[in-house]
Amino acid sequence: MIQARTLLNPFKNVPFLAAFAMTLLLALISVIFAEQASAHGYIESPKSRVYKCNQLININCGDAQYNHNNLETTKGFPASGPADGQIPSAGWTSYSALNAQSTTRWDKTTMNGGPNTFTWYLTNPHATTDWKYYITKPGWNPNQPLKRSDLELFCTYTDGGTTPPKNVSHTCDVPTDRSGYHIILGTWDVYNTTNAFYQVIDVNLINNGTGPQLPSVPGNITSIIQTLNSITLNWSASTSSSGISYYEVFRNGSLVGSPAQPSFVDTGLQANTSYTYTIKAVDNNGNKSAASAPAAFSTNNGGGTTAPAWSASQVYLAGNKVTYNGVVYEAQWWTQGDTPGTAAVWKKVV
Template identity: 60%
Template sequence: MTDSRIWNHMLSKVSPLFVAFAALLLGVTCMVVFAETASAHGYIEAPASRALQCSQDLNTNCGQVKYEPQSVEAPGSFPSGGPADGHIAGGGVFPELDAQSATRWNKVTINGGTNTFKWHLTAPHATKEWKYYITKKGWDPNQPLARANLELFCSFNDGGATPSNKVTHQCSVPTDRSGYHVILGVWEIANTPNAFYQVIDVNLVNGGSGEDLPTVPANVVSPSQTKTSVTLNWSASSSAIGIKEYEVYRNGQLVGKTTGTSYTDSGLTANTSYTYTVLAVDTAGNKSSSSSALTVKTSNDSSVYPAWEASKVYVTGNRVTHNGVVYEARWWTQGEEPGNADVWVAVN
């Protein structure tokens, strides 16, 4: 009997049930292998990560990660390995997550000290370790996130164990910095070369002494006035998480908001004094204290005189407006502020 006839004869004796069982066993084996290499996924649900907030519509224009916040997977062994600088947040998979500025992402307010970090694993996996990093003091939130910006503050070694679907860690967040910071959580897988990356945008509160509030707007002045309007200018405030806007108050009542450092208040009455204050609001909604009050008077003259300029030369008879008052120069002058120098006399 030839070899082919022998082989065909043997196959004819194999039970169809055995063939079906073998096929099923092969399929299960493939499923297990695939699960071990591809199905580990998870995200940080508290404090809510940047990716999770995309799925919750608290962050917008996020791209595909909106539908799969659990899938920010990239090479592991961070920081010696892992995604390239500038692509850490998105893992090289979701580039929209890599956008970085002081105002781009919604922030979660947390206090320094002990915090609970909760992962939700949609597919648990044998785990090497968990690591948590935070941006350093003085980092620039308007630059791409890089390894040099980050420092490790908490880690847990699982030694290859497979966790449950919910993983909770207690970590002490640094108390020596405040304002906008990014926390990076890394889930290192034990039996694949990959890891999962989750960044959290936080408004970190420490100290409780007001150091987390925006600075007070300074140098509030009124460079020009008309019979029905007053224009205000001031110096920009600062905040570690960025300034969102300024609120302008007239006689203690909010009259407007602006993202810039100037504002024109209109619809006023001629020859009338108004008192203004300005405060700054950061991207987390924190408000500064009010600026020093400035009292300004609208004009009562049919002529509109130019605003006083410190660098300009004035001679006898020149008229200017300054903080709502019209002044006339009594002699040659430069750099002497109306209202604070005898060379100027108020004429209205």
């Protein structure tokens, strides 16, 4: 008797095998992408602009404050990479606050020209092609968005695909033919992805054995106008080869104003109280003078507003009162040198 045999179906387990293969492939892809996504880093010394945001040395940085190791985009700078004006943010819209550029916007690290060490911290090291360092050229405009034509390469380290440790340091010769405010750009090109990490460092570069030329110290702080709750200050203007941007006025050691002109009205004060002031000048390169000699002045004691004698050299603001030829006048707007009784800026107080 011949027994019937059941033929095996060769396609019976195909769905299972296909599902298993797909699961394995997805797992492999997820591992690869997880490795790439976690390959981040930043320059911790000297501290980069975005790292200073994280440390709250730089403020008003937006989302970049919390993502200082995430400035990643296409590698191959300067042929590719972030667009001009977006280099500090690596082209990320959410980090665009980093692209703001002026002589006073960012905290600067003082650095001498010559050998300097740059240290990266890698939250997850990744196979690396190379590291490059660029610096702004002499005569670049620090008040315009940073662009690649502002930068020139001065240092390269090639890894050729090896995986670095978490701390990576490079010693580079920073150019000695320029001084003052400059930006250094560090790039980390990842070997087995299309991306790189971008970090900018704001530096105050010192060369030729001298520091930056500081503005002259404000002097001759005077006040001939005081009210119950305000003190009007005037001082001699400072000078600087790059021009004066503004002044910093300190009351009892605390910054209370940043006027562009050598005069300031300090308001919201207590009556019959003495206050001590010092002033610093800030030039168009962000350099600050030493503080002026302190000067103390007092608000009125309740007897009303002082109406001192008019002075041709004094700066007066709207509301200030003076006495001239026995008559009290009140300024209607900013004035200096305009004679009461003849100039329209002065209104006779009845």
